[in-house]
Amino acid sequence: MLDSADVLSALHLVYTIYSVAIILLFGWLAFKLTGGKAKGLLRPKLFYSYVALLVFIGVTIHILTFNTIPWVSNDLKRNEIKPEQTFHIEVADHKFILPQKKLMIQCGKTVLFDLDSKDLTYGFGLVRHDESLVFQIQVVPGSKNTLLWQFHKNGTYNIRSTEYSGPKGASMKVDGAVEVVGCKDTDPRAS
Amino acid sequence: MSFVNEFVNGNEGGLKHEGLTPVQKVTLRTVVVGLLFYGLTAIEGMMMRVQEIEPFLGTDHFFSVMTVHPIVGIFGSTYLIVFGAFVFLVPYLMKKPLYSIRIANITWVLIALGALTSWSAGFLFSYAPLYTLYWPLPVDFNQFMPAAALIFVLGIAFIMIGTVLFIFNIFATVFYTERGHEKRPIKPLVLSALGIDGLLNLLRKLRKKPPYSKDPAVSLPVAAIFRGSIDTLFDAFVILSVGVLLLVYIIAKMTGTSMDASSIDALLYKNWFWWGLDLIADGLVLIYVAGAWYLLASLITGKKLYMENVARAALLIELIVSWGVWSHHLLSDQAQPNMMKLASGEMITAFELVTQGIAIFVTLVTLWSARPLKMTNPLKFLLGGMLGFALAVPAGILQADLGLNRILHNTQWIIGPHVHVAILVGLTMTLHSAIYLLFPILTNGGKLWSQKLANFHFWAHLLGGIGMGAFMGMAGLDGMLRRSWYVNGEFNTYMILAGICGAFLLFAWIAFIFNIVMSVGLKGLIGIFLPSKLKTKDTLPEAA
Numbered sequence: 079m080l081d082s083a084d085v086l087s088a089l090h091l092v093y094t095i096y097s098v099a100i101i102l103l104f105g106w107l108a109f110k111l112t113g114g115k116a117k118g119l120l121r122p123k124l125f126y127s128y129v130a131l132l133v134f135i136g137v138t139i140h141i142l143t144f145n146t147i148p149w150v151s152n153d154l155k156r157n158e159i160k161p162e163q164t165f166h167i168e169v170a171d172h173k174f175i176l177p178q179k180k181l182m183i184q185c186g187k188t189v190l191f192d193l194d195s196k197d198l199t200y201g202f203g204l205v206r207h208d209e210s211l212v213f214q215i216q217v218v219p220g221s222k223n224t225l226l227w228q229f230h231k232n233g234t235y236n237i238r239s240t241e242y243s244g245p246k247g248a249s250m251k252v253d254g255a256v257e258v259v260g261c262k263d264t265d266p267r268a269s
Numbered sequence: 270m271s272f273v274n275e276f277v278n279g280n281e282g283g284l285k286h287e288g289l290t291p292v293q294k295v296t297l298r299t300v301v302v303g304l305l306f307y308g309l310t311a312i313e314g315m316m317m318r319v320q321e322i323e324p325f326l327g328t329d330h331f332f333s334v335m336t337v338h339p340i341v342g343i344f345g346s347t348y349l350i351v352f353g354a355f356v357f358l359v360p361y362l363m364k365k366p367l368y369s370i371r372i373a374n375i376t377w378v379l380i381a382l383g384a385l386t387s388w389s390a391g392f393l394f395s396y397a398p399l400y401t402l403y404w405p406l407p408v409d410f411n412q413f414m415p416a417a418a419l420i421f422v423l424g425i426a427f428i429m430i431g432t433v434l435f436i437f438n439i440f441a442t443v444f445y446t447e448r449g450h451e452k453r454p455i456k457p458l459v460l461s462a463l464g465i466d467g468l469l470n471l472l473r474k475l476r477k478k479p480p481y482s483k484d485p486a487v488s489l490p491v492a493a494i495f496r497g498s499i500d501t502l503f504d505a506f507v508i509l510s511v512g513v514l515l516l517v518y519i520i521a522k523m524t525g526t527s528m529d530a531s532s533i534d535a536l537l538y539k540n541w542f543w544w545g546l547d548l549i550a551d552g553l554v555l556i557y558v559a560g561a562w563y564l565l566a567s568l569i570t571g572k573k574l575y576m577e578n579v580a581r582a583a584l585l586i587e588l589i590v591s592w593g594v595w596s597h598h599l600l601s602d603q604a605q606p607n608m609m610k611l612a613s614g615e616m617i618t619a620f621e622l623v624t625q626g627i628a629i630f631v632t633l634v635t636l637w638s639a640r641p642l643k644m645t646n647p648l649k650f651l652l653g654g655m656l657g658f659a660l661a662v663p664a665g666i667l668q669a670d671l672g673l674n675r676i677l678h679n680t681q682w683i684i685g686p687h688v689h690v691a692i693l694v695g696l697t698m699t700l701h702s703a704i705y706l707l708f709p710i711l712t713n714g715g716k717l718w719s720q721k722l723a724n725f726h727f728w729a730h731l732l733g734g735i736g737m738g739a740f741m742g743m744a745g746l747d748g749m750l751r752r753s754w755y756v757n758g759e760f761n762t763y764m765i766l767a768g769i770c771g772a773f774l775l776f777a778w779i780a781f782i783f784n785i786v787m788s789v790g791l792k793g794l795i796g797i798f799l800p801s802k803l804k805t806k807d808t809l810p811e812a813a
């Protein structure tokens with residue numbers, strides 16, 4: 079099962095290849111523009127095919143991620159799915175108030191994080207010990223801020239506020255707040 | 270000629286400001302002040318860059334710099350440079366006088382004053398709610414002084430009033446009939462300014478009928494300016510409305526009345542504010558930029574634009590698309606309805622790939638059709654600008670995806686490869702292309718002091734901008750959040766590299782300004798702020 083580290087590595091690779099390709103293309107164009115001789119205009123057919131390609135890419139990206147990134151469909155259907163574990167977390171005065179000192183999670187269980195801000199807009203993110211992100215959501219006061227998640231690797235994670243809530247909230251963090259147990263695999267960046 | 274002499278009098282006699290028309294002067298004033306604000310933005314940017322390597326500022330100070338940096342950058346710099354250029358281009362392209370030179374002068378003064386006022390709220394009183402103003406942070410008086418909030422809001426109000434005046438001036442210039450001229454009919458002007466004529470031409474072509482209008486009433490760049498200004502206007506109203514709300518809370522606090530922040534729905538507020546704010550990023554910037562590319566391409570090549578009707582229609586689509594994309598900023602807000610996330614956040618947003626892709630393609634083919642071209646400063650900066658958007662738009666489309674946003678939102682990815690590459694490489698290089706192109710026209714034949722410095726400006730800016738974005742992006746993919754710094758040096762390698770690239774950007778600006786000052790001379794520079802001796806409403810002096 080893909081996790082955030084896999085998706086981010088894939089994104090890193092794809093975007094790097096794209097960036098290098100487009101920079102080279104512009105370099106080549108810049109070089110070519112100063113030489114040669116124009117031979118008439120490009121046929122409109124080519125132009126419309128290019129536009130169709132852009133539409134295709136724009137739509138396909140989302141279809142592709144919907145079918146490959148595991149958390150998307152659960153997220154969209156989270157109001158219909160009954161969670162196996164629920165954690166109500168309050169955020170107030172730049173602090174996370176956890177229901178237990180450490181949130182223990184069983185591997186593969188559907189977990190609902192239910193966040194409630196009593197004052198400002200915050201963020202709720204889970205990070206590994208090397209700071210890489212597992213997920214994040216916004217915690218908006220007066221709104222229902224829930225996230226359904228399944229963990230497939232053992233590990234201990236820190237909670238971080240991923241939204242700025244004023245200078246007082248600059249380092250809102252709870253170390254080792256979440257622990258996942260019972261999986262075959264262990265997250266090497268979270269142990 | 271000695272260096273000091275050149276510095277004072279300029280290159281080959283420098284700028285003879287006595288020969289400038291009032292429109293040339295107001296344009297130059299607006300652009301010069303915008304360029305100075307850009308320098309302030311870059312200095313602030315470098316302060317933050319250093320902080321993210323080796324913290325040297327206190328928390329309050331760091332975040333107040335981060336609050337004013339985009340205000341000064343977007344309004345003080347970008348708005349002024351763009352507005353300055355358009356105040357010249359609209360009358361120049363429409364071959365009729367600017368509606369009001371006085372309003373154009375009030376515009377730049379108000380915006381500059383507003384940017385300085387908001388900046389002082391951060392500089393003097395450490396006001397730091399950041400430009401996103403998430404409710405109820407701007408009125409959290411446990412963290413900020415009410416007086417600081419008041420100063421900040423007043424500054425923004427000045428900027429927005431200046432903006433509304435600019436739009437009025439542009440719209441009036443498009444539609445009014447100058448004295449002595451036969452009455453200009455409004456209907457073709459409206460249809461053309463909105464791009465409806467392009468759409469009708471396309472539809473009639475499909476039905477094999479003659480075009481609706483062979484000679485559009487408004488040229489394509491002016492149509493782009495007009496359409497972008499519609500977004501600018503909506504955005505000004507939204508920001509003003511938020512300002513009024515903040516003002517109510519600030520005044521209540523100052524007069525000892527307590528007002529409950531929870532009476533405002535934070536999510537609804539966020540939707541409203543982002544709808545307006547996004548009209549800048551995904552509306553007027555993209556539309557103005559596309560218009561600028563079309564103009565630059567036709568001026569550089571002297572040729573008609575490839576697929577002009579499609580480009581006209583695409584600008585109209587871009588305007589409509591820009592009204593429906595704001596939810597991509599709320600993909601991590603779980604109470605935002607799924608339908609809004611899917612439709613506005615993902616699908617409508619994906620159309621920006623199409624509209625911006627069309628603009629790049631049309632511009633490139635137009636350039637290609639005029640080969641061989643000389644690699645002038647306007648051409649190379651234009652190519653740099655298009656490359657910036659070719660990098661930043663796909664980065665944006667990727668983060669506007671439900672799956673990827675879960676792990677990209679609020680990381681350095683957003684603010685690096687997307688925001689700074691779009692602003693610094695895409696937008697700024699486009700603006701610099703226009704400045705290099707218009708420089709001789711606006712200065713009545715002024716000559717650039719050093720081509721070597723212009724080359725340095727280009728390479729340092731391009732490599733600095735792309736490099737800074739890339740290293741911020743890599744840090745973001747490794748989990749580094751934006752609006753944070755890490756005390757244990759977790760991301761130091763990336764931040765040092767981003768810092769070096771940031772320094773390139775700052776040096777590029779210094780080289781550019783130095784080159785401009787040496788070209789026009791200090792006397793010429795000061796002279797543009799003196800009243801024009803020519804009593805004319807014409808855009809250019811008669812001899813030009």
Ligand code: HEM
Binds near residue numbers: 751
């Ligand atoms: C010229 C050199 C520039 C440098 C070195 C620079 C650097 C930075 C840095 C370090 C940050 C903080 C990133 C973070 O950790 O969250 C930042 C944020 C930002 N910058 Fe720049 N910047 C530059 C120019 C500009 C310009 C010209 C604009 C706008 C026209 C701009 C718009 C922004 C915005 C909107 C933010 C986000 C602020 C926030 O998160 O509230 N920057 N910049």
